[in-house]
Amino acid sequence: MKLVDKNTIDGMEQRFRAQFINGLSGYKSANLIGTQSQSGVPNLAIFSSVFHLGADPALMGMISRPDTVTRDTLSNIKELGCYTINHVNEDIIEAAHQSSARYEPECSEFEAVGLTPIYQNGHLAPYVKESFCQIGLKLREFRPLEINKTVMVIGEIVDVSLPEIAIRQDGSIDYSKLNTIALSGLDEYHKAASIKRLSYAKVGKPLVEL
Amino acid sequence: MKLVDKNTIDGMEQRFRAQFINGLSGYKSANLIGTQSQSGVPNLAIFSSVFHLGADPALMGMISRPDTVTRDTLSNIKELGCYTINHVNEDIIEAAHQSSARYEPECSEFEAVGLTPIYQNGHLAPYVKESFCQIGLKLREFRPLEINKTVMVIGEIVDVSLPEIAIRQDGSIDYSKLNTIALSGLDEYHKAASIKRLSYAKVGKPLVEL
Numbered sequence: 001m002k003l004v005d006k007n008t009i010d011g012m013e014q015r016f017r018a019q020f021i022n023g024l025s026g027y028k029s030a031n032l033i034g035t036q037s038q039s040g041v042p043n044l045a046i047f048s049s050v051f052h053l054g055a056d057p058a059l060m061g062m063i064s065r066p067d068t069v070t071r072d073t074l075s076n077i078k079e080l081g082c083y084t085i086n087h088v089n090e091d092i093i094e095a096a097h098q099s100s101a102r103y104e105p106e107c108s109e110f111e112a113v114g115l116t117p118i119y120q121n122g123h124l125a126p127y128v129k130e131s132f133c134q135i136g137l138k139l140r141e142f143r144p145l146e147i148n149k150t151v152m153v154i155g156e157i158v159d160v161s162l163p164e165i166a167i168r169q170d171g172s173i174d175y176s177k178l179n180t181i182a183l184s185g186l187d188e189y190h191k192a193a194s195i196k197r198l199s200y201a202k203v204g205k206p207l208v209e210l
Numbered sequence: 211m212k213l214v215d216k217n218t219i220d221g222m223e224q225r226f227r228a229q230f231i232n233g234l235s236g237y238k239s240a241n242l243i244g245t246q247s248q249s250g251v252p253n254l255a256i257f258s259s260v261f262h263l264g265a266d267p268a269l270m271g272m273i274s275r276p277d278t279v280t281r282d283t284l285s286n287i288k289e290l291g292c293y294t295i296n297h298v299n300e301d302i303i304e305a306a307h308q309s310s311a312r313y314e315p316e317c318s319e320f321e322a323v324g325l326t327p328i329y330q331n332g333h334l335a336p337y338v339k340e341s342f343c344q345i346g347l348k349l350r351e352f353r354p355l356e357i358n359k360t361v362m363v364i365g366e367i368v369d370v371s372l373p374e375i376a377i378r379q380d381g382s383i384d385y386s387k388l389n390t391i392a393l394s395g396l397d398e399y400h401k402a403a404s405i406k407r408l409s410y411a412k413v414g415k416p417l418v419e420l
Contacts, residue, residue, distance in 0.1 A: 001344070002374040003331065009268055009367065016381035021265040023383030024345055024370060026297055027392035027402060028262070029236025051261050052238070053273060054358040055231040058219055063263060063271070087236055093405065094417055101411040112413075121213065134211070135234055141357060147350060147364060148264040154357060157219065160234060164212040171226035172395045173233030181405065182237035182392050185382045187420065188407045192237060192392050192400035195303065199397070201311040203322075207304055210397065 023185035027192075030183045032096055033062070034084035034117065034126045035076035037105065042117045042126045044109035045073045046096045048183045050085055058157040060085060060137060063150050072105050074142075074151060082124055082138045083155065086131035089179035093189050095130075121159045132178040134161040172197075233395035237402075240393045242306055243272070244294035244327065244336045245286035247315065252327045252336045254319035255283045256306045258393045260295055268367040270295060270347060273360050282315050284352075284361060292334055292348045293365065296341035299389035303399050305340075331369045342388040344371040382407075 004020075012020060028048040035043045053059035062085075064074055077083045088096040095113040103109050110117045110126065117126030127134040137155030144151050166177035175192065182190045197210035214230075222230065238258040245253045263269040272295075274284055287293045298306040305323040313319050320327045320336065327336030337344040347365030354361050376387035385402065392400045407420035 001342075001371045002377070004370040004372070004377075005331065006368050009370075012381065014266070017268075018265045019381035020377070020383065021268045021367065022262055023381075023385075024295075024343065024367065025260050025262040025270055026239025026241055026343075026390055027237050027385070029238065031236055049261055050235050051259055051273065052232055052235040053355075054360060055228045056224070057358065058227075058231045059358060060235055061273070063261065085234075090405070094408065097408045098411050098417060101413045101415075103413055121215065132211075133234065133236075145263075145364075148267065148269060150264060152362075154355075157231065157234065158216045160214040160219075161211045162214070167212070167214075167230070171222065171229035171233075172398065173230065175233075175237070175394050175398075175400070180236055182400075182402050184385050184402075187409070188382065188385075189405045190385070190392075190402035191405050192394075192402040195300070195391065195399045195401050197398045198304065198307045201308045203311045203313055205311075207308060 019185055027190065028183040030088035030096065030181055030189070032086040032088060032099065032128050032131065033073050034086060034128060035073055036080055036125050037072060037076050038079050041106060042108045042110050043072050043076050044099045044113070044115065044128070045071070046088065046099050053154060059140065059154055060157060061152055061154050063152055066149055066151060071102065077139055077153060078142060080124055082136070084123070084125045084127045085135040085137060086128035087133035087178055087180040089132055090181055090191060091179065092130050093181060123159065132163060133180065229395055237400065238393040240298035240306065240391055240399070242296040242298060242309065242338050242341065243283050244296060244338060245283055246290055246335050247282060247286050248289050251316060252318045252320050253282050253286050254309045254323070254325060254338070255281070256298065256309050263364060269350065269364055270367060271362055271364050273362055276359055276361060281312065287349055287363060288352060290334055292346070294333065294335045294337045295345040295347060296338035297343035297388055297390040299342055300391055300401060301389065302340050303391060333369065342373060343390065
């Protein structure tokens, strides 16, 4: 094991440091955030920072850098009050990754990268047709984090579209039916295979495979 | 595609709902949080909510339920001001999962589940010897989220121990050398295999595999 201490981290070249530190949290989710501007331009951007926040109410969080001139996800969410989260699957990795390029506000990333916006369930923000898990959310909190000028967005889930076969009897989701991929670091995409499910852990009781 | 609307979500039985909503964010990281009580008892707990927050300063976030009588991670972090984050790998899935049982405060989960606490680099909190990515952090923020009574903990990375062979020339981390696994939902463990790395996305420029 090699020790990378604080001095070494502090002295890292900026891009090396970004690659290294981004890789430390473990596997990350890969999601496309669908929004729409006030003038009606659909917007799409890949995020690796979406996380589960709570089941009741059903909340999801995500972290974003502050919006710059050409990145419109945050301002669209604020203006429209809603957005969508769509799992990236193996067939749309390149398109999803390309959505992180700095397109102008009047350009739809859907069109630029070759994905299809769909409007459904009375939701104002576009979903990604090619995704097998499409989640509609309404904005609940927009919370700037002073510590490094990022923003935490908290949304409440209002609907989910996914293949019925992916919902198991106990409510858990069978990812093998969604073809969902995982991210590590800034740019590495992974296919995952289930090893096992384990029973709820109790003191003094052996775990059982579900 | 099956539509699960807000009424359906609201009407779900509690455990079904927990399984379903927990599964929506995509793949999650699996990390063991190492802490120590003021009376010197090492504590260990698995978290699926650790996320990357920023590279400069090097920050990681995690979400926790509020501490109850028998869950000591949060109070230990607050008291000691530091903690460790350790990747779960394929060889320690059962032990990591078992750490979520409600052991008494005077019981070391390390001992109970069969993992080894190590103290290194002058850090007061214990690392997990069996993990191939051991990260030491000092507490920066402890932020209760009123929306659902969870707590966001933000820590600054002070050291990292990992196999030297896992650090690529550009700083990115080769997860295949760490045997790190991914989680989905509440209880499903996955092995991941790299599909590809893609170049930094630019408007009008084709992506290249790295």
